[in-house]
Amino acid sequence: MPLRHLTPHDRWLFRRYGHGPAVPVPDPLIHRAVERHARAAPHAVAAEHRGALLTYGELNRRADALAARLVREGVRPGDHVGLFVRRSLPMLVGLLGVLKAGAAYVPQDIGLAPAAQLAHVVRAAALRIVLTRAEHAPRVPRGPRVIALDEPLPYEPAAGPLPAPSPDDGCYVLFTSGTTGRPNGVKVTHRNVANILLTEPGALGIRPGDRVAQLLNVAFDMAAWEILGCLAHGATLVVRGEDIPAAARTATVLIATPTVLSGIDPAACPRVRAVAVAGEPCPRPLADAWARRAAFHNCCGPTETTIVNTMSRHDPCAPLLTIGRPTPNNTVYVLDADRRPLPIGETGEMWAGGDCVSAGYLGDDALNAERYAPDPFLGGGRRMFRTRDLGRWTPDGQLEHLGRTDDQVKVRGFRVELDSVSAVLERLxxxxxxVTLKRDDRSLVSFVSPAGVDPDAARRAVAEALPYYCVPENVMPLPFLPETDRGKIDKQSLLRLARERTAVTR
Known part of the structure; x- marks a missing residue:
């Protein structure tokens, strides 16, 4: 019995706090929810961008035409299709068309992702087809067939019904930074996505008439919350241009990282009724400011547990800002190094179980074995995921997030492997x-030796190899890197040096 070392009271609390409510999911295929709204209200506005509008009927018709084209190209359930785009209305047609064809979409922001990263994604996800806009087609790596989303697609229905994926087939594949410095593809299923987006509180009460701002990078998993969370409930997606606050001012629902949200004035957004943040720790003043005006949800969960797997509606009068409790049909366990449950109030590593647990990493059995494990608490062949987040339960059953167990950090809401940045620099x-360190929530600082290394060349090398959010704001050449008495690099000394140099230059 995995709980036998706990007292009877802690066993009871382990189950009470660690298990989210068991609720039915209306549809295990997320795009079917979008199709229902298209049939019920074809003239309702599904999305708007730079003054252009797309109705649900038009979105559904164009996505059907694209799905039929993909099926004729040989796309089948279980396949992956690249979605290499910038924010646009065709982006939505591409996303929905891939799902209708039964495949999983693999999103990349083609305006920001380096060529090396796009090539890696094509290889790792075995992409035979990439959807993009005609202007971006030259940036797509050689190999896959390119279909331009902004060129008219003749409506040629498939020979038969479009293939229906199973709930355990892929919905999307997102690439995160991995332990080798190479981005790792995480396969997230329809069951995973429908479970968080079609139940409360993950649905955020979104309904027809709402306006959901689409602020985030399509390659970031929270963008799926914005896009599919909106369209699955019949609301209007406000796809932003360059001006983030302008999109937020007309919205009723905001989903963002705290960094993005901090650039939006709550007083300028009188229509906003619900806000959700995740991706990085949220400053308490930011949470309080929004919670006084709207239902503010502080959330947590890595890509591997499907956007978020814990949520808390924050009360500005509460003593703590927590990440709440498990979302429906999900579990969270606070375990010790031997994967044994800890008593309530003790700090340990958070493991996630239930319907949030994704299908795993593409082509990396070793990493899957390290991060996914059989769930001894749910049993029945279920798996749990090692989040590497530290946490503890409060006496009243709320989770406190207490940082990371490793050097994977969040910058601007994106996960960055610090060692992968340093590895690029060491190839210079x-x-x-x-060595690379997180200086604050928006920037990294790197230190290189010897002192003759060119800082500008170093930054360019990172920009060419890794996403933009991995590029250090400063590279400081030093004759040597300080060491601790154990022969390790003294990171605290380096951070002090960075602060001192910043103070001198101001």
Whole structure:
């Protein structure tokens, strides 16, 4: 019995706090919910962008035409189709068309992702087809067939009904930074996505008439919350241009990282009734400011547990800002190094179970074995995921998030593997050693030795190899990197040096 070492009271609390409510999911295929709204209200506005509108009927018709084209190209359930786009209305047609064809979409922001990253995604996800706009087609790596989303697609229905994926087939594949420095593809299923977006509180009460701002990078899993969370409930998606606050001012629902949200004035958004943040720790003043005006949800969960798997509606009068409790049909366990449950109030590593647990990493059995494990608490062949987040239960059953167990950090809401940045720097000619640290929630700082390394060349090397949010704001060349008495790099000394140099330059 995995709980035998706990007292009877802690066993009871382990189950009470750690298990989200068991609720039915209206539809295990997320795009079917979108289709229902298209049939019920074809003239309702599904999305708007830079003054252009797309109705639900038009979105559904164009996505059907694209799905039929994809099926004729040989796309089948279980396949992956690239969605290499920038924010646009065709982006939505591409996303829905892939799902209708039974495949999983693989999103990349083609305006931001380096060529090396796009090539890696094509290889790792075995992409035979990539959807993009005609202007971006030259940036798509050689190999897959390119279909331009902004060119008219003749409506040629498929020979028969479009293939229906199973709930355990992929909905999307998102690439995160991995332990090797290479982005790792995480396969997220329809069951995973429908469970968070079609139940409360993950549905955020979204309904026809709401306006959901689409603020985030399509390659970030929270963008799926914005896009599919909106369209599955018949609301209007406000796809932003360059001006984030302008999109937020007309919205009723905001989903964002705290960094993005901090650039939006709550007083300028009188229509906003619901806000959800995740991706990085939320400053308490930011949470309080929004919670006084709207239902504010502080959330947590890595990509591997499907957007978020814990949520808390924050009360500005509450003593703590927590990440709440497990979402429906999901579980959270606070375990020790031997994967044994800890008593309530003790700090341990959070493991996630239930319907949020994704299908795993593409082509990386070793990493799957390290991060996914059989769930001894749910049993029945279920799996749990090691989040590497530290947490503890409060006496009243709320989760406190207490940081990470490793050097994977969040910058601007994106996960960054610090060692992968340093590895790129150490490949630079003349660089013998490098270390990268998180300076604040928006920037990294790197240190390289010897002192002759060119800082500008170092930053360019990272920009060419990794996403933009991995590029250090500063690279500081030093004759040598300080060490601790155990022979390790003294990171605290380096952070102090960075602060001192910043103070001098101001």
């Amino acid at each position: 000619p003349g660089c013998a050693r490098a």
